[in-house]
Amino acid sequence: MAKSFYITTPIYYVNDKPHIGHAYTTVACDVLARFRRLQGKEVFFLTGTDEHGKKIQKAAEKNASDSKSYVDFYAGIFQDAWSALDISNDDFIRTTQERHYKSVAKFWQIVNNNGDIYKGKYSGWYCVPCETFFSDDQLVDGKCPDCGREVEWMEEESYFFKLSKYTQPLLDLYNDKKNFVMPDFRRNEVIQFVSQGLKDLSISRSKFSWGIKVPDDPGHVIYVWFDALLNYLTAAGFAENEERFRSIWPADVHVVGKEIVRFHAIIWPAMLMSAKLPLPKMVFGHGWWTMEGEKMSKSKGNVVDIWALSKEVGVDPMRYFLMKAVPFGQDGDFSHKGLRDILNADLANDFGNLLNRTASMLEKYNDSSLSDADKYFDKESYIKLRNIFDGMKERIEKHYDNLSFSFVLEEIMILVKGANKFLDETSPWRSFKEKGFDLEVASTFYHVFEVIRLAAIALYPFMPTISGDVLKRLSVNKEADWSDFNWGLLPIPCKIEKGEPIFKRLDT
């Protein structure tokens, strides 16, 4: 079995409903997954939910619910959210599933047998009302930084993972595999951090019960992060199907928010090294969204509801905006003006209108049909258009390798703009008046539709539904396929269906 392209989102903590941050990560992974499938690769695209930990236990109690029904409810909400955004995940893992319990137990045992787990004491300043430990330097005037109350020194028995042992191996890893942590500035941060030296990691808790029990010591539950990271192995079949596991693991890319880069770029590879398993190829930390210039928070009430907005502007345009507005990796600002401007400029004015104006002419001039065209005519305006396309396939592939989604879209829009310019330069409406529908006019249309076809294929990962619709209008009776991303493959004779404008301009 050929190795699958394995791509993951983090598993989302189910103490709240999904928001734009979750959607952003998940859409990005979906775009990448769809592109790899477009290339004909076997893809395993995983998302899921993280359902253990004290916070969830408390949240459930607050809702007068038992933990299990509470997480069932939220896991359902996440699944619905992804289906509403047309996410094509191949699996949805929940850390409360049986397969995950088996996987965690197996992993714990391996690492334990390798001598990297030991029992020790975890100590620190404990705030009883907040049920939280703080280190010396976290205290504010010797009191709890959250509530300001007195803290007391507590010691708790805990299992530890020998993270410190992996300080040097990790540094070697970052040095050998330049792309292991992306983007570059995150890599620098991680290296900086690890260079200070790592402490062993407390990986069990005994003050609450909602978690996976430590093998042979049921008084302890496994620390949620240690549990959560292992989802990536579980879903690949770690504890259940050795052959399948080998065909999926290691992950090609873990896409994560910048706040959890450390867990994925430091703890996770150290855990895998300990278990002597192959390491993921890349951990990519993307940025955060602000809302109209301000940090999003529930108390400010400025949280964007992507799902409500998708109903207004469409799911595909929403996905387009998320991927186009900000270079992946950087922080970005979400504004309604920005949304409207980008969707109007790129999708309605440039791309949608290109299809509309050309199809409209063909409808009037030749009953929407194209039966003959000079595919290789050598007018200057045509050469210019072809030059834009030259090398584009390779550039787009390169951008995908770096998860530079906005640059992929940039490439596509340059081609679309080029086609608009090509139309203006060749002015088929004028030629038609002078000479009727001759080969030259037909050829002009052919090449414009060719650009539309190419754009539709390249846009497929971002806007699967609309892309399919456009291809149908061009009477391409075939699913989008990356091998068709070459010039001159629009089949003729053909009929072009004009239809309604594919993107409407947004007002307000």
Next chain:
RNA sequence: CGCGGGGUAGAGCAGUUUGGAAGCUCGUCGGGCUCAUAACCCGAAGGUCGGAGGUUCAAAUCCUCCCCCCGCAACCA
């Protein structure tokens, strides 16, 4: 001197690695076209590249100092 990111036209950004005519998108103004979704195409205005000093024939780009904004500072998922 805790660490990192950033300060480039009205807005959002690229360019800084390998110094060498200041660029892109949106907006504004003027023109063209009239096939199209007030669209598309062309042109113009608009910047002391955060500030000061230095290196250099030449600096947004290298060096020094300063100012401002934003994150992070491990067990918080």
